Amino acid sequence: MSRSESARDAHSLERLVFFSDAVFAIAITLLVLEIDVPHLPEGANTADFGSALYRLLPSFFAFSLSFLVIGRFWIGHHDLFGQITRYSGQLLFPNLLYLMAIAFMPFATAFMGANLGKFVPSLLYNCTLFVTAVLDWNVTRVGYKSHVMADTAVRSDYARSAVLIGATLLSVAFTWISPQYSQLGMLLVPVGFRILARRERAGA
Amino acid sequence: MSRSESARDAHSLERLVFFSDAVFAIAITLLVLEIDVPHLPEGANTADFGSALYRLLPSFFAFSLSFLVIGRFWIGHHDLFGQITRYSGQLLFPNLLYLMAIAFMPFATAFMGANLGKFVPSLLYNCTLFVTAVLDWNVTRVGYKSHVMADTAVRSDYARSAVLIGATLLSVAFTWISPQYSQLGMLLVPVGFRILARRERAGA
Amino acid sequence: MSRSESARDAHSLERLVFFSDAVFAIAITLLVLEIDVPHLPEGANTADFGSALYRLLPSFFAFSLSFLVIGRFWIGHHDLFGQITRYSGQLLFPNLLYLMAIAFMPFATAFMGANLGKFVPSLLYNCTLFVTAVLDWNVTRVGYKSHVMADTAVRSDYARSAVLIGATLLSVAFTWISPQYSQLGMLLVPVGFRILARRERAGA
Amino acid sequence: MSRSESARDAHSLERLVFFSDAVFAIAITLLVLEIDVPHLPEGANTADFGSALYRLLPSFFAFSLSFLVIGRFWIGHHDLFGQITRYSGQLLFPNLLYLMAIAFMPFATAFMGANLGKFVPSLLYNCTLFVTAVLDWNVTRVGYKSHVMADTAVRSDYARSAVLIGATLLSVAFTWISPQYSQLGMLLVPVGFRILARRERAGA
Numbered sequence: 135m136s137r138s139e140s141a142r143d144a145h146s147l148e149r150l151v152f153f154s155d156a157v158f159a160i161a162i163t164l165l166v167l168e169i170d171v172p173h174l175p176e177g178a179n180t181a182d183f184g185s186a187l188y189r190l191l192p193s194f195f196a197f198s199l200s201f202l203v204i205g206r207f208w209i210g211h212h213d214l215f216g217q218i219t220r221y222s223g224q225l226l227f228p229n230l231l232y233l234m235a236i237a238f239m240p241f242a243t244a245f246m247g248a249n250l251g252k253f254v255p256s257l258l259y260n261c262t263l264f265v266t267a268v269l270d271w272n273v274t275r276v277g278y279k280s281h282v283m284a285d286t287a288v289r290s291d292y293a294r295s296a297v298l299i300g301a302t303l304l305s306v307a308f309t310w311i312s313p314q315y316s317q318l319g320m321l322l323v324p325v326g327f328r329i330l331a332r333r334e335r336a337g338a
Numbered sequence: 339m340s341r342s343e344s345a346r347d348a349h350s351l352e353r354l355v356f357f358s359d360a361v362f363a364i365a366i367t368l369l370v371l372e373i374d375v376p377h378l379p380e381g382a383n384t385a386d387f388g389s390a391l392y393r394l395l396p397s398f399f400a401f402s403l404s405f406l407v408i409g410r411f412w413i414g415h416h417d418l419f420g421q422i423t424r425y426s427g428q429l430l431f432p433n434l435l436y437l438m439a440i441a442f443m444p445f446a447t448a449f450m451g452a453n454l455g456k457f458v459p460s461l462l463y464n465c466t467l468f469v470t471a472v473l474d475w476n477v478t479r480v481g482y483k484s485h486v487m488a489d490t491a492v493r494s495d496y497a498r499s500a501v502l503i504g505a506t507l508l509s510v511a512f513t514w515i516s517p518q519y520s521q522l523g524m525l526l527v528p529v530g531f532r533i534l535a536r537r538e539r540a541g542a
Numbered sequence: 543m544s545r546s547e548s549a550r551d552a553h554s555l556e557r558l559v560f561f562s563d564a565v566f567a568i569a570i571t572l573l574v575l576e577i578d579v580p581h582l583p584e585g586a587n588t589a590d591f592g593s594a595l596y597r598l599l600p601s602f603f604a605f606s607l608s609f610l611v612i613g614r615f616w617i618g619h620h621d622l623f624g625q626i627t628r629y630s631g632q633l634l635f636p637n638l639l640y641l642m643a644i645a646f647m648p649f650a651t652a653f654m655g656a657n658l659g660k661f662v663p664s665l666l667y668n669c670t671l672f673v674t675a676v677l678d679w680n681v682t683r684v685g686y687k688s689h690v691m692a693d694t695a696v697r698s699d700y701a702r703s704a705v706l707i708g709a710t711l712l713s714v715a716f717t718w719i720s721p722q723y724s725q726l727g728m729l730l731v732p733v734g735f736r737i738l739a740r741r742e743r744a745g746a
Numbered sequence: 747m748s749r750s751e752s753a754r755d756a757h758s759l760e761r762l763v764f765f766s767d768a769v770f771a772i773a774i775t776l777l778v779l780e781i782d783v784p785h786l787p788e789g790a791n792t793a794d795f796g797s798a799l800y801r802l803l804p805s806f807f808a809f810s811l812s813f814l815v816i817g818r819f820w821i822g823h824h825d826l827f828g829q830i831t832r833y834s835g836q837l838l839f840p841n842l843l844y845l846m847a848i849a850f851m852p853f854a855t856a857f858m859g860a861n862l863g864k865f866v867p868s869l870l871y872n873c874t875l876f877v878t879a880v881l882d883w884n885v886t887r888v889g890y891k892s893h894v895m896a897d898t899a900v901r902s903d904y905a906r907s908a909v910l911i912g913a914t915l916l917s918v919a920f921t922w923i924s925p926q927y928s929q930l931g932m933l934l935v936p937v938g939f940r941i942l943a944r945r946e947r948a949g950a
Contacts, residue, residue: 142420149359149416155761156363159768163776163849164367168375171780171856174864183866201849205842212761216754230409237367237405244375252378254387346624353563353620360567368571372579434613441571441609448579456582458591550828557767557824564771572775576783638817645775645813652783660786662795 143221150229151215157233158208161240165200168244169193196247196259199317200239203263206323207236207270210294214274217287222280228273235266256313257306263320264302271295290334297326347425354433355419361437362412365444369404372448373397400451400463403521404443407467410527411440411474414498418478421491426484432477439470460517461510467524468506475499494538501530551629558637559623565641566616569648573608576652577601604655604667607725608647611671614731615644615678618702622682625695630688636681643674664721665714671728672710679703698742705734755833762841763827769845770820773852777812780856781805808859808871811929812851815875818935819848819882822906826886829899834892840885847878868925869918875932876914883907902946909938 170193172186211232218225242262246255274291277283283291304319374397376390415436422429446466450459478495481487487495508523578601580594619640626633650670657663682699685691691699712727782805784798823844830837854874861867886903889895895903916931 146416146420149355151761152356152764153359153363153412155765156360156768157367159765160364160367160772162845163769163772164371166773166849166853167371167776167779169853171853171860173860178861178864180865183861183864187866187870197850198846201846202842205845208765209838209842212758216758226413230406230413233366233409234402234405237370238401241370241373241375248375248377249382249387252382252387253384254391258391350620350624353559356560357563357567357616360564361571364568364571368575371575430617434610434617437570437613438606438609441574442605445574445577445579452579452581453586453591456586456591457588458595462595554824554828557763560764561767561771561820564768565775568772568775569778572779575779634821638814638821641774641817642810642813645778646809649778649781649783656783656785657790657795660790660795661792662799666799 147215147218147221150221150225154211154215154229154233155208157237158204158211161236162201162204162208164240165197165204165243168240169197169247192250193244193247195250196243199320200243203320204236204239207266207298210270210298211273213294214270214277214283214291217291218277218283220282222277222282224276224280225273225282228269228276232266232269232273235262235269238262239266251314253309253313256316257309260302260305260309260316260319264299264306267295267298267302271299290330293330294327297323297330301326351419351422351425354425354429358415358419358433358437359412361441362408362415365440366405366408366412368444369401369408369447372444373401373451396454397448397451399454400447403524404447407524408440408443411470414474414502415477417498418474418481418495421495422481422487424486426481426486428480428484429477429486432473432480436470436473436477439466439473442466443470455518457513457517460520461513464506464509464513464520464523468503468510471499471502471506475503494534497534498531501527501534505530555623555626555629558629558633562619562623562637562641563616565645566612566619569644570609570612570616572648573605573612573651576648577605577655600658601652601655603658604651607728608651611728612644612647615674615706618678618706619681621702622678622685622691622699625699626685626691628690630685630690632684632688633681633690636677636684640674640677640681643670643677646670647674659722661717661721664724665717668710668713668717668724668727672707672714675703675706675710679707698738701738702735705731705738709734759827759830759833762833762837766823766827766841766845767820769849770816770823773848774813774816774820776852777809777816777855780852781809781859804862805856805859807862808855811932812855815932816848816851819878822882822910823885825906826882826889826895826903829903830889830895832894834889834894836888836892837885837894840881840888844878844881844885847874847881850874851878863926865921865925868928869921872914872917872921872928872931876911876918879907879910879914883911902942905942906939909935909942913938 169190172183172190174182174186178186239262242259246259249255271292274283274288274295278285278288301319301322304322305316306319308316308319373394376387376394378386378390382390443466446463450463453459475496478487478492478499482489482492505523505526508526509520510523512520512523577598580591580598582590582594586594647670650667654663654667679700682691682696682703686693686696709727709730712730713724714727716724716727781802784795784802786794786798790798851874854871858867858871883904886895886900886907890897890900913931913934916934917928918931920928920931
């Protein structure tokens, strides 16, 4: 590869990362727009305002959860692309599909937040998380197949993907038992990541 | 050209690319905001929620289609500016017009998604795609005329533009036959791009 | 100034430019969100859809105008910061005020688009443009006073500011004569810029 | 640390800063979307439009205040990360929490703007500011503990955090006295920062 080709490749990789970062940042910040702002009549008192806010608690919960989830996926994307050493055009489409799942999150979040504890909204939300986790893994897979990332990196990325896919799948399964508490499956994510980090340090 | 002028030009080109990337990323992520979140009454059951989601299927279809279309245009913009080697102020206005068409996509998408299969919304959507393809080609044309891109690059960019203009024009024409299936014309895009890629490899 | 201080300054300038670019890109892309998507009843025919679109023509006009106006201001910001050679913390606040005016544009645009030809919405829109032009000039002024831009650059930036302030002021004045056509004053912008460009080439 | 590891760290830090900047820019620009655009009936006259705008004055006030507040927090983030010299993965989560508070600002702003002078909306707004100030300080704290910033920088950052936490806490306390004027506590911010700047120059 010539020098200028390599410079162009570095630039292409940078643009791809930048575009992805922007989509993550926009999706995470749009979450708040889906919370309807209460407009109370002129004579409303403190109790009325308090109960208006109280009715929004599910939306606040959904906002916080999705903010952390998208943030966690962003950190994962960050780690993944920190290990991709060269550009490959083959990454474009799988990355786009992954970003589509991320961009869909504000809808799934708002639908769940407006109807917390209901089966269909919880199922849609949990399935969105699961599909996002699978599409995330798919980017790693394509990066590995296109020979643009180190073999050692792939192993730890696959382990992280396994944690995410497992936790989101558990949330999907939990929906049949209790829609309201189904997201508890996601608590496996920080636990799983801590175990992986410990094992990595032990191995290093 | 002096050294510092050349550095300033590189910086101007970078800012132009960055600004365009940001508009693409925002437009693609805003698509989801146009899908109205169903708020069902307290007593709604699973069947009610299911049918609320079912009624949104056209919006989901429009969201996915536009996500892929804007993504495809972004990849094209990416390829085009990967071949522009110097900055020219003449690129600013044509690129702005092109971005205006991209920024209009969320409206056209929402109008079609809310009224799928209707003639006027489908026609507006397909015409938006067609105008976007023409304005995309126009950026290439101006880049070529201002001598900021290689002659060899122009040929392959023109071929790609021809595929996009042809496919979107076909979708416009299909609207008179079947508004609902008129976007099938867009299937020509991946087919056409695959043929171009094969021919390029054969030529190289 | 030490080497690392100079590197940190270059980085600060870059972040300032990046932040501004992002605000411009978001404001310009949000414009479309303020156009209400028509949801027609199931039995609506082509004529109904046609007239629904026809009623949106003022919004489309406002969208296109504001897109070009924000785009023009962005190009100006681009030129200005292309001539700022060093970072100064004094630029932060004036630049923030300028961005506030840019970020307010989607509201002014939507208010005018929804009530085209009315006095108050047109006045608010034209005043927003005028204030934006003044705040734009103010950034140049502070950049000059803080000794971070060349004297030669200031002269041409002031000429450009004069064109923008003059044209927007004319639009404000025109509002009393005809709210509907008051934006015609903005046509002075491309004319004025062309004259400035010609004079610059003649002088060089 | 090897050379390539150090390059990757610089890149990680840059991406973290970029992502944060994008969230700030989006949140600050979304503020305007929460102001409802008045749609007046066909026969509305100038007085009707005037009073429609007049009723929006609280929203304009809330928009301007939050724009300056988010802008001020952004400048602080800018200063903080200008002093962080190395990347640490430990910054990711505290920074994400801080950005969550920033991303929540458009909701708190809109709720206050739509119900100006009411106790609950003012309290929510002031508490959001206070929590944001605390989370901002927390990023500095973690940056210091992870040994990625100079000791001298920490002292001035802590002083700035103290000003922000103090001023926002004062606004929270003022809410019980007068919800409408409680934000006056924020006037301490520019005053406090001016004193800090003077002292720093005196010390240097």
